[in-house]
Amino acid sequence: MNEQAFHTNFLTLSGHQQARASLQKGGRRQPFPSLVFDGPSSIGKRLTAVWYGAYLNCLAADEKAPCGICTSCKKILQGSHPDLHYTRVPEKKTVVGVSEVRDAIHEIHHAPFEGNYRVWVIEEGERLTDEAQNALLKTLEEPPGRAVILLVTCLAGTLLPTVSSRCRLVRFQGLPRSEMLSALQQQGADDELAESLTSLCDGALGAALSLLRDPKSLQERDSVIGLFAELPGSDLWGAVEAAQTLEKSKLQSPAAVLELGMSFYRDLLVLSAGCEQLVLHKDRLSRLQELAANLPPASIRRAISEFQEAEQFLQRNVSPRLLMQRLCVNLSKVSV
Ligand SMILES: [Zn+2]
Numbered sequence: 001m002n003e004q005a006f007h008t009n010f011l012t013l014s015g016h017q018q019a020r021a022s023l024q025k026g027g028r029r030q031p032f033p034s035l036v037f038d039g040p041s042s043i044g045k046r047l048t049a050v051w052y053g054a055y056l057n058c059l060a061a062d063e064k065a066p067c068g069i070c071t072s073c074k075k076i077l078q079g080s081h082p083d084l085h086y087t088r089v090p091e092k093k094t095v096v097g098v099s100e101v102r103d104a105i106h107e108i109h110h111a112p113f114e115g116n117y118r119v120w121v122i123e124e125g126e127r128l129t130d131e132a133q134n135a136l137l138k139t140l141e142e143p144p145g146r147a148v149i150l151l152v153t154c155l156a157g158t159l160l161p162t163v164s165s166r167c168r169l170v171r172f173q174g175l176p177r178s179e180m181l182s183a184l185q186q187q188g189a190d191d192e193l194a195e196s197l198t199s200l201c202d203g204a205l206g207a208a209l210s211l212l213r214d215p216k217s218l219q220e221r222d223s224v225i226g227l228f229a230e231l232p233g234s235d236l237w238g239a240v241e242a243a244q245t246l247e248k249s250k251l252q253s254p255a256a257v258l259e260l261g262m263s264f265y266r267d268l269l270v271l272s273a274g275c276e277q278l279v280l281h282k283d284r285l286s287r288l289q290e291l292a293a294n295l296p297p298a299s300i301r302r303a304i305s306e307f308q309e310a311e312q313f314l315q316r317n318v319s320p321r322l323l324m325q326r327l328c329v330n331l332s333k334v335s336v
Pocket residue numbers: 057058059060066067068069070071072073074
C-alpha cells in the first residue's frame with residue numbers, strides 16, 4: 001500500500017450512497033459484525049470503511065453521518081483513534097500472513113478503549129494467504145461483542161468460501177463521471193485536468209486524486225502506457241527492455257502497472273468495435289487507431305488474456321520480474 005494514498009479523511013468521501021445506506025440500516029446499535037467490501041481498486045472502498053468506523057463511533061446524536069467534529073471523529077481524521085485498526089500488507093512483503101492476522105485478532109478481542117466499537121479494517125483482502133484466512137474463521141464465526149470487521153478487497157472471488165459465507169457482501173462500483181468531475185474540481189483540479197483524469201481513471205477517484213496530488217506519477221503513467229502501446233510487433237530485445245523498465249516502474253504496485261496496461265488493450269477492443277467515444281486513453285488515439293486497424297479482435301483478446309494471466313501469477317506470488325518478462329514477450333508476438 002502506498003502510504004501517500006493512505007488517508008483517513010472520511011469527510012472527502014464522495015458517492016457510494018447505496019453502500020453507505022445499506023451500512024446504516026442497522027444504525028449504530030446493530031451493525032453487522034463482519035462485512036466484505038468488494039469492487040474495483042481505488043474507488044473509495046477503504047475510505048468508506050473509515051467513514052463507517054467513524055459513523056459507528058461518532059458521539060453526535062444525529063445518526064445520518066459522522067459529524068466530523070466530535071472528539072471521536074477528530075481522532076479518526078488524525079488517524080489516532082485507539083479503536084480503529086488497520087491491517088495492510090507489511091512493507092517489503094506481498095501478502096498478509098497469519099501472524100499479522102493473529103496480532104489483529106488479539107487486539108480486536110479487547111473491549112473498546114473509548115468508542116462504541118472496535119473496528120478492524122483489513123485492506124487488500126485478496127492478499128490474505130489461505131492460512132491467514134483460516135486463522136480468521138473462528139473470529140468471523142463468533143465475533144467479539146462490539147467489534148466490527150471490514151474486509152476490503154477488489155477480488156472477493158479470491159476469498160475462501162468459508163470466509164465469504166460468514167460475511168455480508170457490500171458491493172462497490174466506480175463513481176459516475178459527473179461525481180468524479182465535481183470531486184476533482186473540489187480538490188483543486190481545473191476543468192481540463194479534471195476531464196482528463198476522469199477519462200483516465202474510469203470511476204476510480206482514489207487513483208485520480210493521487211495523480212492530481214503527484215504530477216510525477218501522471219508522467220510515470222504516461223510512460224507505462226507508452227511502453228505497452230509499442231509492444232505489439234516489437235522485437236525480442238525491445239520486449240525484454242520494456243519488461244525491465246516496467247518492473248522498476250514507480251507506479252504504486254505491479255498490479256497497478258498491469259491494470260493500466262490492460263486498460264490500453266481494452267481501449268483497442270472498444271475501438272475495434274467502433275465505440276471511439278468510450279476510449280479512455282484519448283491522448284493515444286492515433287496509436288490505438290493504427291493498432292485497431294491492423295490487429296484482428298481475436299489477437300486483442302489474446303493480449304487481454306495475457307494480462308489476466310499475469311494478474312493471476314501475481315496473486316500466486318510469482319516474481320514481478322518473471323511475469324513482466326513473460327507478458328512483454330507474449331505481447332510483442334501479437335502481430336501487427
Ligand atoms: Zn462525530
